[in-house]
Amino acid sequence: MRRVFLVSLILVVTLVLGPAKASDQYITLASTTSTEQSGLFRHIVPTFREATGIDVRVVAVGTGQALNIGRRGDADALLVHDRLAEERFVDDGYGLDRRDVMYNDFILIGPESDPADVAGVDSVLDAFRRIAGAGASFASRGDDSGTHRKERQIWSEAGIEPAGRWYRELGSGMGAALNTAAGMDAYVLADRASWLSFRNRQELTLLHEGDDALFNPYGSILVHPDRHRSVKADLARQWHEWLVSEEGQKAIASFKVRDEQLFFPYAQ
Numbered sequence: 001m002r003r004v005f006l007v008s009l010i011l012v013v014t015l016v017l018g019p020a021k022a023s024d025q026y027i028t029l030a031s032t033t034s035t036e037q038s039g040l041f042r043h044i045v046p047t048f049r050e051a052t053g054i055d056v057r058v059v060a061v062g063t064g065q066a067l068n069i070g071r072r073g074d075a076d077a078l079l080v081h082d083r084l085a086e087e088r089f090v091d092d093g094y095g096l097d098r099r100d101v102m103y104n105d106f107i108l109i110g111p112e113s114d115p116a117d118v119a120g121v122d123s124v125l126d127a128f129r130r131i132a133g134a135g136a137s138f139a140s141r142g143d144d145s146g147t148h149r150k151e152r153q154i155w156s157e158a159g160i161e162p163a164g165r166w167y168r169e170l171g172s173g174m175g176a177a178l179n180t181a182a183g184m185d186a187y188v189l190a191d192r193a194s195w196l197s198f199r200n201r202q203e204l205t206l207l208h209e210g211d212d213a214l215f216n217p218y219g220s221i222l223v224h225p226d227r228h229r230s231v232k233a234d235l236a237r238q239w240h241e242w243l244v245s246e247e248g249q250k251a252i253a254s255f256k257v258r259d260e261q262l263f264f265p266y267a268q
Contacts, residue, residue: 026055027235030067030075032146033173035218036060038193038262044251048242054235062145062173070094070221073228076236078221079243081146081191086219095221101243102252102263103217106150107195108208109178110136110187118187124211125158132158135166137186141177142169146216151189154213178204191216193262218263220244 035041036058045056059069063080070078071094079101080086089095108127110118116134118127131138140162141148155162168186170177174194181188182202190198195206220243225233242248249265256262 025053026057027076027232027239028057028059029077029079030059030061030069031079032063032066032081033060034191034194035079037175038197040255040263043255047251048239051247052238054238056239062143062148064144070223073223073230076223076232077239079218081216081218082149083217083219086221089221094224094227096224098219098221099240099244100266101218101220102265103215104192104263105209105216106189106214107192107206108187109181109190109195109204110207111185111203112205114207119207121208124154124208124213127208128154128158128160131187132160132162137184138167139177139181139186139188140167140169141174142171147174147189147191196257196260196262
């Protein structure tokens, strides 16, 4: 009888603690809507999970929100795209060991009719000046994302404070912003990965690309465990190192949509 009881107890403990132990093998990653909505994580996370047994649960928000999540200790690692803010996050003691992981670029999207006549201009600054001068509809993400921060930087360098009925701040992710721009025939700044993944293009087309100012690097940062004891530092470190490893960089490079590569690893 005693033996039956002990066996039963072991089975109960195994059922209760076994799944709990397994569920600890994951990290929370705060990242951008562009990396999530493009399908990048659906492509690379299974490879990482197979290699390490660690899952990655992604919280996809704008870069500003992702950094705030990291400051609160509600993520174990970040993958974002605002280098100056990333470096400040580390300098302020919230993160450590920022690494360059991959890059692509921003592009200016707009209606095929191009009412501001931006196609063929020499720089994105000239394009933004023409949009403002024409009062042509512009859809801004308005969500403190890396894309929104880049857009605001371009307006500032162009010497323009955008305002008025032509300028719409949406407070939305990249996919929603592209949908809105398609619906209102508006210009919009987008990252290339989101544009290549976007299907509801209607009359939208790519109008300007290639500026050095439109370079879009992504960095991985570990949330500092000294700030938050709940951070899964060892598991997050494995993800962090894998991203810049030969295997991780190959996984990033192999991700394509419509036969086009969306992100380019720094190791290439």
